Amino acid sequence: MLYKNEMYKERKAKIQAIKNHPYFGFVILTLLMLVVQLLRVVGVDVPITILRAFGLTMIYIIIALGFSILLGYAGLASLGTAGFVGIGTYIVGYFTKNLEVSIFLIILITIVGAIVIGTIVGFISLRIEGMYLAIITLGLSEILNEVFKNAVNITNGTNGLGINGLVLFKNIINIDHNTIFVILAVFMFAIMILTLNIMKSPTGRALLAMRNSSSAAQAMGVSIFKYRLLAFITSSVYAFLGGVFYMSYVSFTIPTSWSLAFSLNILAAVIVGGAQSIYGIVLGTFMIFGLNLAVFQQIPLFIENPAISVVFNGVLIIVVIMFYPGGLIRLVNTISFKLKAKIRIWKQRRREYKYGVDSE
Amino acid sequence: MASILNKIKISWINGRIKSHQTKHDFNSSFLPIRTSYLESIKANKLKILDLKYKNQLLPFEIKAGIKSDFVQKEFDEAKQEIEDKFSWKERAAKQALIRNNAQDTGELENLKIEKNNILASIKDKFYLETPLKTDVEAYESNKKIINEAYHLKVQKIEEKFSSKLAAFVTKINISIESHQIALKLLKTSLSKVEVNVKKEVFDEDIVLKIDNLSMYFGGLKAVDKLSFEVKEGEVFGLIGPNGAGKTTVFNCITRFYKPSDGDIYFKNNLNEIVHLNDIAVHNVIKEGIVRTFQNVEMIWELNIIDNLLVAAHTMYRSGFFGHLFNSRLLRQEEIVMRKKAEKILLDLDLLQYGYQYPLGLPYGILKKIELARTLMINPKLIILDEPAAGLNDAETTGLADTIKKIQKDYQATIFLVEHDMGLVMDICDTVCAISFGQKLAIGTPKEIQSSKVVQEAYLGGE
Numbered sequence: 001m002l003y004k005n006e007m008y009k010e011r012k013a014k015i016q017a018i019k020n021h022p023y024f025g026f027v028i029l030t031l032l033m034l035v036v037q038l039l040r041v042v043g044v045d046v047p048i049t050i051l052r053a054f055g056l057t058m059i060y061i062i063i064a065l066g067f068s069i070l071l072g073y074a075g076l077a078s079l080g081t082a083g084f085v086g087i088g089t090y091i092v093g094y095f096t097k098n099l100e101v102s103i104f105l106i107i108l109i110t111i112v113g114a115i116v117i118g119t120i121v122g123f124i125s126l127r128i129e130g131m132y133l134a135i136i137t138l139g140l141s142e143i144l145n146e147v148f149k150n151a152v153n154i155t156n157g158t159n160g161l162g163i164n165g166l167v168l169f170k171n172i173i174n175i176d177h178n179t180i181f182v183i184l185a186v187f188m189f190a191i192m193i194l195t196l197n198i199m200k201s202p203t204g205r206a207l208l209a210m211r212n213s214s215s216a217a218q219a220m221g222v223s224i225f226k227y228r229l230l231a232f233i234t235s236s237v238y239a240f241l242g243g244v245f246y247m248s249y250v251s252f253t254i255p256t257s258w259s260l261a262f263s264l265n266i267l268a269a270v271i272v273g274g275a276q277s278i279y280g281i282v283l284g285t286f287m288i289f290g291l292n293l294a295v296f297q298q299i300p301l302f303i304e305n306p307a308i309s310v311v312f313n314g315v316l317i318i319v320v321i322m323f324y325p326g327g328l329i330r331l332v333n334t335i336s337f338k339l340k341a342k343i344r345i346w347k348q349r350r351r352e353y354k355y356g357v358d359s360e
Numbered sequence: 361m362a363s364i365l366n367k368i369k370i371s372w373i374n375g376r377i378k379s380h381q382t383k384h385d386f387n388s389s390f391l392p393i394r395t396s397y398l399e400s401i402k403a404n405k406l407k408i409l410d411l412k413y414k415n416q417l418l419p420f421e422i423k424a425g426i427k428s429d430f431v432q433k434e435f436d437e438a439k440q441e442i443e444d445k446f447s448w449k450e451r452a453a454k455q456a457l458i459r460n461n462a463q464d465t466g467e468l469e470n471l472k473i474e475k476n477n478i479l480a481s482i483k484d485k486f487y488l489e490t491p492l493k494t495d496v497e498a499y500e501s502n503k504k505i506i507n508e509a510y511h512l513k514v515q516k517i518e519e520k521f522s523s524k525l526a527a528f529v530t531k532i533n534i535s536i537e538s539h540q541i542a543l544k545l546l547k548t549s550l551s552k553v554e555v556n557v558k559k560e561v562f563d564e565d566i567v568l569k570i571d572n573l574s575m576y577f578g579g580l581k582a583v584d585k586l587s588f589e590v591k592e593g594e595v596f597g598l599i600g601p602n603g604a605g606k607t608t609v610f611n612c613i614t615r616f617y618k619p620s621d622g623d624i625y626f627k628n629n630l631n632e633i634v635h636l637n638d639i640a641v642h643n644v645i646k647e648g649i650v651r652t653f654q655n656v657e658m659i660w661e662l663n664i665i666d667n668l669l670v671a672a673h674t675m676y677r678s679g680f681f682g683h684l685f686n687s688r689l690l691r692q693e694e695i696v697m698r699k700k701a702e703k704i705l706l707d708l709d710l711l712q713y714g715y716q717y718p719l720g721l722p723y724g725i726l727k728k729i730e731l732a733r734t735l736m737i738n739p740k741l742i743i744l745d746e747p748a749a750g751l752n753d754a755e756t757t758g759l760a761d762t763i764k765k766i767q768k769d770y771q772a773t774i775f776l777v778e779h780d781m782g783l784v785m786d787i788c789d790t791v792c793a794i795s796f797g798q799k800l801a802i803g804t805p806k807e808i809q810s811s812k813v814v815q816e817a818y819l820g821g822e
Contacts, residue, residue, distance in 0.1 A: 001434055001437045001438055001441070002411060002415070002433060002434060002437055003411045003412055003414070003415035004415075005437075006408060006411055007408075010408070194684055194685070197683060197684055197685065197686045198683060198684060201683035201684075201686070201690065202669070202670075202673055202676050202678075202683060202690075203680060203683045204683075205659070205662060205666060205669060205670045205673070206670065206673055208659050208661055208662060208670075209659050209670050209673075212657070212658070212659045212660060212661075213657045215616065215653075215657070216653060216657035216659075217642075218616075218641045218642045219614060219641075219644075219645065219650070219651050219653075219657075220645060220650075220670055220671045220673055220674075220733075221642050221643070221645040221646060221671075221673045221674035221737075222642060222670075222673055223640075223642045224642070230680065276661065353455075353459075354452055354455060355448065355451040355452055355455055356451055356454065356455040356458070
């Protein structure tokens with residue numbers, strides 16, 4: 001009996017430890033994504049649009065995670081995300097179509113490119129802060145957009161650039177969407193873990209210190225120069241990789257996709273969800289992108305008037321900023337907290353009904 | 361040329377010494393943590409193994425009619441379980457009667473009888489009066505077998521853990537020793553090189569020397585040729601009326617302002633004399649100077665322990681990629697730093713706030729937490745910017761006690777800029793009064809109190 005009880009306690013503690021592990025939620029999320037894909041493989045008729053919506057949302061989650069390090073942790077506002085993602089897509093398009101370079105090499109090239117661009121913008125951010133930084137990055141993004149439109153030799157101009165497949169080792173292979181979806185889910189999982197590691201590490205704390213008060217951060221040995229640069233480089237690497245994944249999944253890129261609207265949508269996703277929480281960002285991305293892609297585009301009213309979804313996003317942002325400045329994740333947390341309290345009270349009442357009030 | 365080379369050599373050696381010192385400190389503080397962790401795991405495993413062994417032996421014991429401690433314990437446990445179960449049943453029955461407004465028709469009595477029956481049967485199960493002879497023999501033989509297996513397993517666990525522990529301890533000890541040897545060698549080579557380099561004139565017991573410091577804002581002379589020295593281990597107070605330039609001096613020392621003229625020298629943790637004018641703002645803390653702020657500067661999104669860890673930022677050896685992949689070194693460092701932060705909080709009676717968020721804590725507590733934060737890096741000099749600003753009398757006395765405690769327990773020199781004369785006279789060993797950027801007087805608090813010049817500056821002349 002004693003041994004049995006002890007083993008039971010031990011097992012319970014183990015299960016609790018797994019449940020409380022910081023990566024547990026990510027595993028569940030990734031598995032959910034994979035289940036959507038698996039249903040199709042098994043034979044359930046999941047509409048291709050829904051699947052595509054989930055795939056694109058995963059890509060946007062990766063981009064938004066990078067942006068949250070910049071906005072939520074370093075406290076730097078940037079509107080250049082679209083341009084960066086665009087560069088990522090065009091690097092894949094150009095190197096695959098014209099030079100037939102392997103995708104692994106392309107990822108290396110994009111990371112190097114992201115570090116270069118991130119360093120440049122990081123240097124700019126040392127001199128300029130707040131709204132002006134947003135304007136400058138917006139300008140940069142628009143310049144990049146003009147380049148995409150006019151450098152016809154590389155980008156194929158406003159007609160857009162398409163590829164027939166990816167080069168794994170030697171030849172262009174057409175990899176089907178289902179495989180890429182699975183790879184995407186795995187990548188999203190890995191990037192979530194890496195982001196969480198950064199957020200919980202001394203680096204994340206240093207970024208938060210910098211956001212709260214730059215003088216206090218400096219007094220505690222945080223170099224503003226180093227950490228601003230680091231934040232920009234990290235977020236641009238995320239954005240560039242997002243571009244690579246986008247091009248691999250969609251196989252087509254066009255300059256109009258990478259306009260201000262995209263940057264604003266990413267900003268909206270991060271703010272609506274909650275800039276400092278990974279689950280918040282997942283939630284926000286689903287609200288801003290996923291809902292539109294998966295639900296609204298199935299309803300005739302929204303198909304006829306695509307502007308309504310933009311109005312919906314606008315209203316959502318206004319409501320969230322007015323009532324839940326910490327993002328929807330805070331609302332979710334509050335609701336779950338209250339629900340738990342309610343359940344506790346309900347259990348207590350049931351107990352009292354059955355056994356009477358405790359005499360002690 | 362040779363002197364430049366020597367200087368480079370000295371700075372290189374000092375860098376090596378610092379890195380060896382941090383590694384040495386880290387290893388020696390990680391050793392007991394890891395050891396106690398391993399030992400607790402081992403104790404837990406042995407406890408479970410012991411239970412398992414006794415559990416295996418239990419049926420034989422019962423059959424052989426042996427009344428050992430474990431049988432007694434098991435019996436108590438089983439009894440307790442049944443009693444609990446029946447007490448709940450009784451309560452439910454009583455409540456049902458109340459709920460239905462019904463009369464007791466013997467249900468409670470039935471329950472009692474049932475319980476007693478079960479208890480009696482359990483007693484029979486556990487304590488056999490007349491054991492069979494074969495069962496006793498079986499018990500003896502089985503006990504031997506099980507005992508052997510148990511001892512084998514215990515030995516295995518002991519061996520495994522002791523080898524693990526021994527490997528770890530020897531590894532750490534070797535590295536500690538190697539760091540000590542390296543430190544010794546480096547120090548001797550340093551003393552050889554240093555003979556050739558002229559040293560700045562610096563008395564033995566002085567930590568901070570400010571020499572002809574001037575700071576101009578446009579045409580305004582905020583600080584004008586100010587010089588003073590801070591002795592090691594004392595509490596030094598800088599006072600003066602509003603606009604005297606106290607905060608400017610303060611910001612010059614911590615490198616937030618670049619002084620227009622003059623030199624600031626500081627003797628750091630390695631007893632090396634540093635020209636502070638050449639050091640960047642964020643590197644000042646590496647020399648052992650740490651400051652607080654007039655309005656508490658907390659990181660509001662982090663709890664108190666994490667706030668303390670931010671101050672230890674320069675003590676981490678793991679780099680960005682270590683943080684990105686949550687490397688083993690980082691995890692070990694986090695454990696060590698967390699232990700250190702908890703110890704400091706315990707010392708200052710703040711541990712109950714450790715896992716709270718700073719938002720909503722009283723101002724006096726936040727001030728104390730800021731003081732605790734300075735202790736994370738083993739500071740040589742703590743600079744306090746108006747520590748008593750915004751505190752009531754009780755909080756100020758508490759703060760004075762804390763400052764005294766820090767000076768005594770952590771062997772730190774404390775330099776403070778303060779308006780509250782009560783606090784200054786209470787805790788300072790030396791006070792320097794300045795007015796319009798110039799030194800008025802320096803001495804013990806009593807001397808300053810009786811100084812005419814100071815009184816004039818504060819109350820105005822004729």
